Amino acid sequence: MIQLDDVSYAYPDTDHFVLSHMNLSIPAGSVTGIVGASGAGKTTLAKILSGFIPHVDGGELSGTVVVDGVTIAEASLADAVSHVGLVIQSPFNQISGAKFTVREELAFGLENLGVPRDEMAVRVAEVADLLGITGLLDRSPYALSGGQQQLVAIASMIIMRTPVLVMDEPTSQLDPGGTRMVFDVMSSLRDSGITLVIFEHKLELLREHADVVHVLADHQLIAHGPSRAMLADPRMEEWGIGSTRFTAAASEARTKKLLPADVELPVSIEDAATVFASFASSKGA
Ligand SMILES: Nc1ncnc2c1ncn2[C@@H]1O[C@H](COP(=O)(O)OP(=O)(O)OP(=O)(O)O)[C@@H](O)[C@H]1O
Numbered sequence: 001m002i003q004l005d006d007v008s009y010a011y012p013d014t015d016h017f018v019l020s021h022m023n024l025s026i027p028a029g030s031v032t033g034i035v036g037a038s039g040a041g042k043t044t045l046a047k048i049l050s051g052f053i054p055h056v057d058g059g060e061l062s063g064t065v066v067v068d069g070v071t072i073a074e075a076s077l078a079d080a081v082s083h084v085g086l087v088i089q090s091p092f093n094q095i096s097g098a099k100f101t102v103r104e105e106l107a108f109g110l111e112n113l114g115v116p117r118d119e120m121a122v123r124v125a126e127v128a129d130l131l132g133i134t135g136l137l138d139r140s141p142y143a144l145s146g147g148q149q150q151l152v153a154i155a156s157m158i159i160m161r162t163p164v165l166v167m168d169e170p171t172s173q174l175d176p177g178g179t180r181m182v183f184d185v186m187s188s189l190r191d192s193g194i195t196l197v198i199f200e201h202k203l204e205l206l207r208e209h210a211d212v213v214h215v216l217a218d219h220q221l222i223a224h225g226p227s228r229a230m231l232a233d234p235r236m237e238e239w240g241i242g243s244t245r246f247t248a249a250a251s252e253a254r255t256k257k258l259l260p261a262d263v264e265l266p267v268s269i270e271d272a273a274t275v276f277a278s279f280a281s282s283k284g285a
């Protein structure tokens with residue numbers, strides 16, 4: 001579904017490769033998390049997956065990128081964006097600048113596809129309801145808070161119903177309630193069969209929602225694994241990604257022999273509850 005073979009990339013007018021000889025394989029219908037320290041190249045990879053590189057940003061791209069059966073470099077940008085949507089890191093930059101209301105903004109991409117007006121209205125209403133932004137539909141996209149703009153940006157991509165959706169830190173402007181809501185929406189998208197790639201710093205949420213997590217460091221994807229095992233990996237600190245408070249607490253408890261040496265470290269509160277409860281019951285036995 002998504003296949004990168006030996007992909008290297010340098011931005012225009014630079015002489016160093018941000019990504020170098022990268023390989024990646026993502027199955028259709030899966031939810032994949034990608035983590036990396038600031039500057040590791042997450043946004044660059046998100047743009048490569050969605051055709052913005054090379055079609056918009058230019059630069060020197062080598063290797064092959066195939067998404068939803070389409071070889072991205074050979075396709076037109078219009079063709080690429082019908083297969084894969086990108087929620088960009090800065091929601092302000094996702095706003096088209098061409099529309100006066102959120103309603104028109106959400107319909108903008110559908111207009112370009114020639115979707116009939118009636119269907120457009122239904123899809124706008126549906127996606128607005130899904131993201132809790134119905135009350136914003138008549139507002140100007142520019143008269144919104146950063147969090148509201150982020151929800152509009154996400155909605156404007158979901159409405160396109162692309163088979164693949166790439167999200168670059170989609171909850172950076174949102175409070176915990178808004179963040180959880182967006183991840184719940186991602187869960188419902190997953191049920192509809194979409195392939196999701198999420199670049200995200202909120203590790204507990206990736207633990208809950210991603211099947212597999214990849215680590216981006218040193219210009220490559222250097223490790224991957226099931227979300228819990230990968231996010232609790234002690235090397236996450238070395239890679240500049242850090243760990244959740246649950247992993248840190250259990251790791252310390254293990255060092256102090258309060259937990260067995262072979263315990264699988266938790267990443268979320270649910271994992272932690274299970275780990276500590278099973279230890280408490282084994283002690284009580
Ligand atoms: N347009 C550009 N031209 C030249 N270099 C760039 C450009 N955009 C990004 N870079 C460089 O590419 C590297 C990777 O940047 P990128 O934005 O992909 O990282 P990131 O992992 O998304 O970081 P963050 O966590 O801060 O969003 C950085 O060294 C950055 O300075």
Ligand SMILES: [Mg+2]
Binds near residue numbers: 042089168
């Ligand atoms: Mg980034």
